[in-house]
Amino acid sequence: MTDFLQTLVSGIALGCLYAVLALGFVIVARASGILNLAQGSFVILGGYLAYAFVGQLGLPFWVSVLIAMALVAVFAVLLEAFVVHKVTDHFAALLVTFGITIAAAPIITGIWPGDSLNLGDPWKLDVLRIGGIGITARDATLIPITALLLLAFFLFFRYTRIGLSLRATALDPEAAMAQGVSTRFVFGISWAIAGALGAFGGVVLSTTVGGGVRPGLEVYAFLALPVIILGGLESPLGAVVGGLIIGVVQQFAVILVPESWGSGFADVVPYLVMLIILLIRPAGLFGRKEVRRA
Amino acid sequence: MTATITETDLSRNTQARAPRLFGTWTSRLLALLFVVAIFAIPLNIADSYVLTVLATAAVAAIAATGLNVLTGYAGQISLGHAFFVGAGAFAGQVLGGQLGLPFLLWLPLAALFAGALGALIAPFALRLRGPYLAIVSLGLVYIGIYAARNLTPLTGGLNGTVVTAPVSIGPLDFAALQIGPFLLTREQGMFILCWLMLALVLLITANIVRSRSGRAMQAIRDHDLAAEVLGVRRLPAMMNAFVVSSVFAGLAGGLLGVLLQYIRPENFGLDLSIQYVAIIVIGGLASIWGPVLGALFIGLVPVLAIWLAAYLPFISRPGEQGGVSVSGFGLIVYGILIVLFLLFRRGGLISFFRRPGRARPASASAAPAAASEPASGNTTTHNSTKEGPSS
Numbered sequence: 001m002t003d004f005l006q007t008l009v010s011g012i013a014l015g016c017l018y019a020v021l022a023l024g025f026v027i028v029a030r031a032s033g034i035l036n037l038a039q040g041s042f043v044i045l046g047g048y049l050a051y052a053f054v055g056q057l058g059l060p061f062w063v064s065v066l067i068a069m070a071l072v073a074v075f076a077v078l079l080e081a082f083v084v085h086k087v088t089d090h091f092a093a094l095l096v097t098f099g100i101t102i103a104a105a106p107i108i109t110g111i112w113p114g115d116s117l118n119l120g121d122p123w124k125l126d127v128l129r130i131g132g133i134g135i136t137a138r139d140a141t142l143i144p145i146t147a148l149l150l151l152a153f154f155l156f157f158r159y160t161r162i163g164l165s166l167r168a169t170a171l172d173p174e175a176a177m178a179q180g181v182s183t184r185f186v187f188g189i190s191w192a193i194a195g196a197l198g199a200f201g202g203v204v205l206s207t208t209v210g211g212g213v214r215p216g217l218e219v220y221a222f223l224a225l226p227v228i229i230l231g232g233l234e235s236p237l238g239a240v241v242g243g244l245i246i247g248v249v250q251q252f253a254v255i256l257v258p259e260s261w262g263s264g265f266a267d268v269v270p271y272l273v274m275l276i277i278l279l280i281r282p283a284g285l286f287g288r289k290e291v292r293r294a
Numbered sequence: 295m296t297a298t299i300t301e302t303d304l305s306r307n308t309q310a311r312a313p314r315l316f317g318t319w320t321s322r323l324l325a326l327l328f329v330v331a332i333f334a335i336p337l338n339i340a341d342s343y344v345l346t347v348l349a350t351a352a353v354a355a356i357a358a359t360g361l362n363v364l365t366g367y368a369g370q371i372s373l374g375h376a377f378f379v380g381a382g383a384f385a386g387q388v389l390g391g392q393l394g395l396p397f398l399l400w401l402p403l404a405a406l407f408a409g410a411l412g413a414l415i416a417p418f419a420l421r422l423r424g425p426y427l428a429i430v431s432l433g434l435v436y437i438g439i440y441a442a443r444n445l446t447p448l449t450g451g452l453n454g455t456v457v458t459a460p461v462s463i464g465p466l467d468f469a470a471l472q473i474g475p476f477l478l479t480r481e482q483g484m485f486i487l488c489w490l491m492l493a494l495v496l497l498i499t500a501n502i503v504r505s506r507s508g509r510a511m512q513a514i515r516d517h518d519l520a521a522e523v524l525g526v527r528r529l530p531a532m533m534n535a536f537v538v539s540s541v542f543a544g545l546a547g548g549l550l551g552v553l554l555q556y557i558r559p560e561n562f563g564l565d566l567s568i569q570y571v572a573i574i575v576i577g578g579l580a581s582i583w584g585p586v587l588g589a590l591f592i593g594l595v596p597v598l599a600i601w602l603a604a605y606l607p608f609i610s611r612p613g614e615q616g617g618v619s620v621s622g623f624g625l626i627v628y629g630i631l632i633v634l635f636l637l638f639r640r641g642g643l644i645s646f647f648r649r650p651g652r653a654r655p656a657s658a659s660a661a662p663a664a665a666s667e668p669a670s671g672n673t674t675t676h677n678s679t680k681e682g683p684s685s
Contacts, residue, residue: 035425083633092636094371094425095575099636102568103629106622110608113617219564225429233424262444271433278418278430 002132007251013139015247016146018270021201021224022231022239023153024194030170030234031190034090038079038097039198040218041104046072046199047119047206048112051213054120061122065203069196076195077188085187101218109215116212119203138207149200150240153193157236162189170234226274232287242285246270313504332489336482337473345481346553351593352488353549356495358573358585360542365571366580367503368535369515370420374431375570377438378408378540380562382547383457384442384449387557390459390548392448397460401548408544409537416536420529423518427536435564442559454558457551461487488549492586495542500582502538511535512580565621572628575635578642587643592628599623 021043028036046068053064079100087093126137157163168176169186177183198221205220206213224239227246231238246269254266277284316322336345361375385407390400419430442449449455461468461484471483478486502508510531513521518528551557569592577588599620603609610617618626635642 035428037428083637086637090425091369091371092640094428095571096633096636098373098571099575099629099632101629102632103626106618106625110618110622222432225432229426229429262440264440264443268433268437268440271437274430274433275418278421278426282421282426 003255005133007255008248009133009135009143010139011248011251012244013143013247014251015244016143017201017204017243018224018227018247019150019240019243020146020197020204021221022227022243023150023236024197024201024221025224025228026231026234026236026239027166027190027197028194029228030236031166031186032093034084034093034097035233036084036097036191036194037094037222038076038084038100038104039194039224040101040221041108042072042076042195042198043202043205043221044105044108044217045075046202047213047217048108048117048202049199050203050206051112051117051119055117061120065200068203069199072199073192073195076191076198080187080191081184085184101221105215105218112213114214116214118212119206121207123207142204142207146204149197154236166190223270226270229274229284230277232284235284235286238284238286246273249273315500315504329493332486332493333473336478336485337476340479340482342479342481345485347593347597348590349481349485349488349553350550351589352485352492353546353553354569354573354592355586355589356488356492356549357543357546358570358577358589359492359495359499359582360539360546361570362574362579362581362585363499363502363511363542364535364539365574366584367508367515368511368532370532370535371425371428371571372431372536372539373428373564373567373571374434374438375539375543376562376564376566377431377434378412378543379547379550379566380438380442380557380559381411382408382544383551383557383562384455384547385544386459386548386551387455387457388448390552391455391457394460397463400459401545404548405541405544408547409541412537412540412543413533416533417529420532420536431567432564435562435567439559439563442562449559452559454556454561457555457557459548459552461552484553488553491545491549495545496582496586499542503582507531507534565625568625568628572632574642575632576628576642578644579640581642581644584642584644591643592624595624595627596620599627 021039024039024042025036028034028039049068049071050064053059053067054061057064059067083100084093084096087096121138123137123141127134128137128140129135157166165176165181165186166189168179168181169183173183176186201221201224202217205211205217224243227242228239229242230246231240231242250266250269253269257265316325335348339345357375357379360378361372364370364372382404386400386404389395389403390397393400395403415430415434419427443452445451468483468487469480471478471486503512510521510526511534513524513526514528514531521531522528547562554561573588573592574585575588576591577586578584599609602623603620608617609623610619639645641648
């Protein structure tokens with residue numbers, strides 16, 4: 001039973017990370033219909049910027065994280081305005097954003113070389129014991145913080161004017177424009193949110209035990225892609241629920257799958273779940289069935 | 295069935311004919327020159343490094359041509375092309391090396407194996423419109439590496455495997471080719487083999503894209519709803535494109551195996567997929583010669599990076615710490631060029647050889663692009679419909 005709970009908690013922690021990463025994809029997809037693979041560059045840039053402020057400038061951890069999130073959000077907005085907005089169709093936009101991630105990762109790791117840079121997070125290897133279950137201090141902090149972040153996001157989405165314009169644009173861009181919603185503004189806000197979430201995800205990824213800020217972080221952003229298929233490409237709720245499901249399933253796969261299945265099976269579990277979902281419910285858990293009108 | 299009837303009625307009324315394979319004398323001449331060069335270049339260049347770089351470019355061009363059918367002509371983005379290349383490479387070694395099948399049997403079988411995998415995956419990825427194929431194919435890369443690492447008896451697991459598959463057709467052994475009195479080195483033979491296969495693949499592709507199913511793909515790409523109204527079924531057309539692209543990838547994989555002579559699961563990761571995407575975008579989407587040009591260009595980038603490392607402080611030489619590694623430099627170049635070409639030059643490098651604003655490059659000075667005659671008409675429509683506002 002304790003094993004079960006232990007795995008469940010670490011699965012939820014992993015799921016929170018997936019939810020944050022997936023939400024970044026979903027926000028942009030909802031606003032502009034683009035699958036924004038530049039999310040990978042937000043993740044790696046966020047991680048390394050946080051390192052630059054903590055490790056090189058000596059700022060406190062949480063201040064650095066906030067600054068990194070803000071800077072990456074600005075980067076995302078500029079990227080949208082000056083690069084991605086110039087391409088007219090989704091086909092090119094996908095490739096352009098992919099190209100950005102490809103080019104950004106080696107540039108960033110070239111600026112801050114090293115296989116594993118210590119982010120100096122406040123948790124070290126502390127473990128909290130709650131009723132027989134050991135929860136790492138990292139998980140214990142990150143789960144509520146992620147939950148707060150997601151809650152703030154949903155409140156913003158549901159109750160603010162900007163949130164309303166985001167939803168309106170997702171529902172019907174032309175009608176929203178006719179009502180005076182600036183789509184440029186909506187795109188900008190969406191990319192800013194995606195950038196901030198990506199940077200936060202990058203920081204969280206860098207605090208795993210034995211991890212650190214390291215090359216290859218951008219690829220971890222793509223781990224959220226199965227999540228958005230599971231949850232539905234344009235559903236924020238789906239991103240959160242899908243993230244939690246995949247996180248928990250993956251952690252249980254680590255424990256339960258026999259060794260004879262080979263090394264690295266748990267790493268491909270999200271993709272296998274994705275294939276199953278595409279077979280039985282291709283639109284995802286919270287996706288709407290596609291209706292097309294000319 | 296009604297769709298078939300409408301189609302024949304239409305074609306009778308409008309006299310639509312398939313575009314010709316070699317429309318102009320220029321294209322015929324260039325095709326001839328290409329074939330002559332395949333033999334002339336290795337006989338006149340003995341430098342094994344140059345020949346290997348060029349042979350690798352030919353193999354990359356074969357795989358990229360496959361991706362171009364899918365991405366350029368059918369408009370579906372795949373980031374998992376390396377998966378099918380890897381499937382072809384390992385299948386080639388199992389069939390040719392472990393089972394000892396002859397070249398003429400193992401290479402087609404390896405290609406068909408990759409094609410069968412493609413047919414298996416396609417229904418997952420192509421059921422819905424949208425970026426699903428990009429996501430699924432990205433997953434395939436990781437699933438493929440996991441599978442290759444753990445199927446140790448077939449793939450050698452983590453350590454990979456030496457490729458011992460034969461490369462001889464009857465008495466013609468490409469590893470030690472004899473033309474008249476000359477005994478060629480392995481590099482020279484492999485150059486001829488790879489470029490001949492590329493010529494074959496280009497010929498097949500040129501024929502596919504002007505065929506009925508090829509035009510169906512392009513119709514769906516340009517406007518799926520309009521195409522479906524005209525009786526083109528979306529899913530079969532897309533599946534055709536996907537299977538063809540996987541077969542070419544498998545073929546390239548088999549050749550890559552015998553070219554490298556040693557393959558590991560890590561060879562077929564995301565970086566290889568990125569290369570193929572870069573090749574077709576930089577070379578020219580939806581053109582026959584674009585991937586060839588792109589592959590030659592991409593083949594030059596690492597050579598250039600090693601050369602530049604001596605002059606530019608921020609590129610680290612192999613084995614050095616800090617700065618941008620040679621492979622990292624390649625990725626930066628690919629990424630930036632993908633963005634720049636898509637923003638400013640959707641036609642890719644090949645479009646520099648074409649005359650702007652002309653549907654048919656009729657004049658003799660139209661350079662290699664003229665050989666891709668069957669594609670050029672369609673490419674122009676593709677550009678004009680999609681590029682519109684930005685150009």
